[in-house]
Amino acid sequence: MSALLSATGVGKDYAKVDSHGGRLKLVWDLLRGRPAAHSFRALDAVDFELARGASLAVIGENGAGKSTLLKIVAGVVAPTRGHIQVNGRVGALLELGSGFHPDYTGLANIDLAAALLGLAPDEIADRRDAIVAFADIGEHIHDPIKSYSSGMVVRLGFAIASTLAPDILITDEVLAVGDESFQKKCVTWMERYLADGGTLLMCSHSMYHVQKLCRMALWLKDGRIERYGPVADVVPAYLAYHEEKSARRSTPMPDAAARAAGLYTIRELALSPDGSIAQGTDLTVSGEAFSPDGRAPVMLIGIVRADGTPVYGVGTDMDGVAPRRIAADRFAFALTLPGLALLPGKYFVTAVAADPEGLRVFDTREVPLVVTGESRELGFVRLPHRWHE
Amino acid sequence: MTSQSEIAGTPAAPWPGAAAGSARRNRALFVNFFRRELTTRYLGSVSGLAWAVLHPLVLLGVYWFVFTNVFRATGFGGRSFITFVAIALWPWLAAQDGLQRATVSLAQYAGLIRKVAFPNEIAVYASVAATLALQFAGYVAVLVVLALAGEPVHFEGLVIAIPVWIVIALAITGIGLALASLQVFVRDVEHVLSPLLMILMYLTPILYPLSAVPETLRGYVAANPFGWVVTRLRDGLLDGNLALQWGDAVALAVAVATFAAGRWMFLRLSPYFEDFV
Numbered sequence: 130m131s132a133l134l135s136a137t138g139v140g141k142d143y144a145k146v147d148s149h150g151g152r153l154k155l156v157w158d159l160l161r162g163r164p165a166a167h168s169f170r171a172l173d174a175v176d177f178e179l180a181r182g183a184s185l186a187v188i189g190e191n192g193a194g195k196s197t198l199l200k201i202v203a204g205v206v207a208p209t210r211g212h213i214q215v216n217g218r219v220g221a222l223l224e225l226g227s228g229f230h231p232d233y234t235g236l237a238n239i240d241l242a243a244a245l246l247g248l249a250p251d252e253i254a255d256r257r258d259a260i261v262a263f264a265d266i267g268e269h270i271h272d273p274i275k276s277y278s279s280g281m282v283v284r285l286g287f288a289i290a291s292t293l294a295p296d297i298l299i300t301d302e303v304l305a306v307g308d309e310s311f312q313k314k315c316v317t318w319m320e321r322y323l324a325d326g327g328t329l330l331m332c333s334h335s336m337y338h339v340q341k342l343c344r345m346a347l348w349l350k351d352g353r354i355e356r357y358g359p360v361a362d363v364v365p366a367y368l369a370y371h372e373e374k375s376a377r378r379s380t381p382m383p384d385a386a387a388r389a390a391g392l393y394t395i396r397e398l399a400l401s402p403d404g405s406i407a408q409g410t411d412l413t414v415s416g417e418a419f420s421p422d423g424r425a426p427v428m429l430i431g432i433v434r435a436d437g438t439p440v441y442g443v444g445t446d447m448d449g450v451a452p453r454r455i456a457a458d459r460f461a462f463a464l465t466l467p468g469l470a471l472l473p474g475k476y477f478v479t480a481v482a483a484d485p486e487g488l489r490v491f492d493t494r495e496v497p498l499v500v501t502g503e504s505r506e507l508g509f510v511r512l513p514h515r516w517h518e
Numbered sequence: 519m520t521s522q523s524e525i526a527g528t529p530a531a532p533w534p535g536a537a538a539g540s541a542r543r544n545r546a547l548f549v550n551f552f553r554r555e556l557t558t559r560y561l562g563s564v565s566g567l568a569w570a571v572l573h574p575l576v577l578l579g580v581y582w583f584v585f586t587n588v589f590r591a592t593g594f595g596g597r598s599f600i601t602f603v604a605i606a607l608w609p610w611l612a613a614q615d616g617l618q619r620a621t622v623s624l625a626q627y628a629g630l631i632r633k634v635a636f637p638n639e640i641a642v643y644a645s646v647a648a649t650l651a652l653q654f655a656g657y658v659a660v661l662v663v664l665a666l667a668g669e670p671v672h673f674e675g676l677v678i679a680i681p682v683w684i685v686i687a688l689a690i691t692g693i694g695l696a697l698a699s700l701q702v703f704v705r706d707v708e709h710v711l712s713p714l715l716m717i718l719m720y721l722t723p724i725l726y727p728l729s730a731v732p733e734t735l736r737g738y739v740a741a742n743p744f745g746w747v748v749t750r751l752r753d754g755l756l757d758g759n760l761a762l763q764w765g766d767a768v769a770l771a772v773a774v775a776t777f778a779a780g781r782w783m784f785l786r787l788s789p790y791f792e793d794f795v
Contacts, residue, residue: 207789
C-alpha cells in the first residue's frame with residue numbers, strides 16, 4: 130500500500146501580537162523573511178502516515194492542535210517546520226461552513242466548491258441534484274448561507290464533500306452538529322466510503338464516532354503526539370487521562386493561559402444554598418466564565434446523579450439568553466431552579482462553557498449537590514402529578 | 519428525493535476535472551469570483567449599476583459647474599473643459615475604486631481563506647478585474663455620449679487608451695495586492711486610503727492642465743505616475759495624437775515592476791492570512 134499522505138516533523142507556530150505596533154512589526158519581520166518575534170507553538174514534531182484506505186482519528190483536548198494539523202494537511206496553512214506530502218485530492222470539511230461564502234446561496238456555493246476543484250458550473254450540472262438531495266434542506270438551497278442554521282450548513286458541506294468523492298476526506302467535528310438522523314446518514318456514508326477504499330482523516334470529540342469509523346488514532350496533547358496507534362490502544366488511554374484529570378481538577382486555568390490558547394473557561398461555579406438543599410426549595414447555580422475573544426460563550430447547566438445518570442440539562446442558547454457581560458472578557462451566569470424537583474439523594478451540578486456558536490465544548494466544571502428530604506417517592510425527579518379519586 | 523444508497527454508490531466515479539491541473543482550477547475560481555463580484559456588487563441592487571455610471575457623471579457635472587462657471591478656469595487650449603476632464607477623471611475613479619475594492623477583497627473571502635486551500639491572490643485579481651471592466655465600459659459609454667453631443671472625441675485614440683488602461687490595471691493590481699495583504703494585519707489601511715487618494719487626485723493634472731501649474735512646481739506634478747496616464751489619454755482621445763513616446767516604455771516597466779513588487783509582498787504575507795484575516 131502506498132502512502133497517500135505523509136507528515137514528517139510537522140510543526141506550526143502562530144504569531145502572537147497584541148498592539149497595532151506589534152502588527153506592523155510583524156509585517157516587517159515577515160517581509161524580511163524572519164520568523165515572528167512572539168509566537169505560540171501550536172504544533173510540533175508531528176509524524177504520521179496515511180495509507181490508501183486507512184482511517185485515522187485525531188483526538189485531544191481543545192487547543193491541542195487538532196484543527197491546525199487538519200488545516201495543514203488540507204493545505205490551508207503552511208507548516209512552520211517539517212514537511213507534508215499528499216499524493217491525492219483532498220476534500221476537506223474543516224469545522225463549520227467549510228469553504229462557504231456566507232453571501233452566496235447554497236446553489237452558488239455548490240458552484241464555488243466545484244470551481245475550487247477546477248470545474249465549470251456546467252460540468253457539475255448532473256451532480257448538483259445529488260448534492261441538493263443529500264443535503265436535504267429544501268427551499269433553503271436558494272437562500273444565502275449566512276441565513277442557515279449550523280445544522281443546515283453542515284448538511285450542505287457534507288453533501289458537497291461526499292459527492293465530490295475525494296481521495297482523502299478530512300472532517301473536523303462535523304458530526305457534532307446536525308440532527309441525529311443526519312448524523313446517522315453521514316456515518317453510514319462514511320462507512321460505505323471506507324468500505325469502498327476511501328481514506329479518512331477525522332477529528333472528533335466523540336469517542337463513539339472515533340471507534341466506529343477509525344482504525345488508527347493520534348492523540349495530540351499541547352501540540353505534540355502523546356500517543357499514536359490502533360484506536361483500541363489510544364482511545365482507552367485518552368479516556369483514562371481524562372478521568373484522572375477531572376478527578377484532580379480544582380483550580381481553573383489562569384485567564385492569560387486561556388486567552389493564549391483561545392479557550393472559553395469557567396472561572397467560578399457556586400451553588401446557593403451551598404452543597405445541601407432541602408427538596409422543593411429554590412436552587413441557584415451561578416458563576417463566571419472567561420471568554421478569550423470577548424464574545425459571550427454559550428453556558429450549559431446540567432444535573433447528573435452521583436452514578437452519572439443525566440437528569441436534566443439546559444443551555445443559554447436553547448432559551449435564547451446570553452450570559453451577562455461583567456468585564457471585557459468575563460461573563461456572569463446564573464440559573465435558578467425554583468422549587469427543585471429532585472428527589473433526595475446525591476447529585477452533581479455540571480456547568481459547561483461552549484463557544485458562542487454552541488458547537489464546541491471548552492470547559493466543564495462540576496460541584497456536588499445533596500438534596501435532603503423525607504420523600505419516599507421513587508426515581509430522581511418529582512413530576513407534577515394528580516391522583517383521581 | 520434521491521435515496522442515500524444511490525448517492526453513496528457514486529463516489530468511485532471520477533469527476534470530469536478530477537485530474538485537471540491547478541491552472542485550470544485557478545481559472546475556474548477566477549471566473550467564479552469575477553462573476554460573483556459583478557452580480558453582487560452591481561447587478562444585485564437596482565441602484566448598484568446606476569451608481570457605477572451616475573457617480574462619475576454627477577462628479578463631472580459638479581466639476582464643470584465649479585471650474586467653468588465659478589472659477590472660470592482657462593488654459594485648456596481652446597478644448598472643451600468637460601471632455602478634457604472626463605477623459606482623465608474616469609481612469610482615476612477606476613483606479614481609486616479598484617484600489618479600495620482590492621484592499622478589502624480578502625476580508626470578503628475570509629471564510630474561504632481560513633478553511634480552503636486556494637491561491638488567495640485570485641480574490642484580489644477578481645476584485646480589480648471586475649471593477650476595471652465595469653469602469654472601462656462606463657468610460658467608453660461616456661466617450662460615445664460626449665461624441666454624440668458634438669464634443670471632439672478622437673476614437674482612433676483608443677489605440678493609445680486601451681494600452682494605457684492595461685498599464686493602469688497592472689499597476690493597480692500590484693498596489694492592490696500590497697494593500698490587501700497589509701490590510702489583513704493592519705486594519706487602518708482602508709481608512710488611510712480614502713483621504714490619501716483624495717489628496718493625490720488634486721495633485722494629479724486631472725482637473726487642470728499641466729501647463730497651468732507654476733513652472734517651479736511643474737516638475738514635481740509631472741513626476742506623478744498617474745500624470746503620464748492623464749497626458750497620454752488626452753494625447754490620444756482629445757488630440758488624436760497616436761505617436762508613441764519613450765515615456766510609454768518607462769510607464770510599462772514601472773507598472774510591471776509595481777505588479778511584481780506587490781505580488782512579492784502578497785506571497786510573502788499570504789501564508790499568515792489564515793490566522794489574521
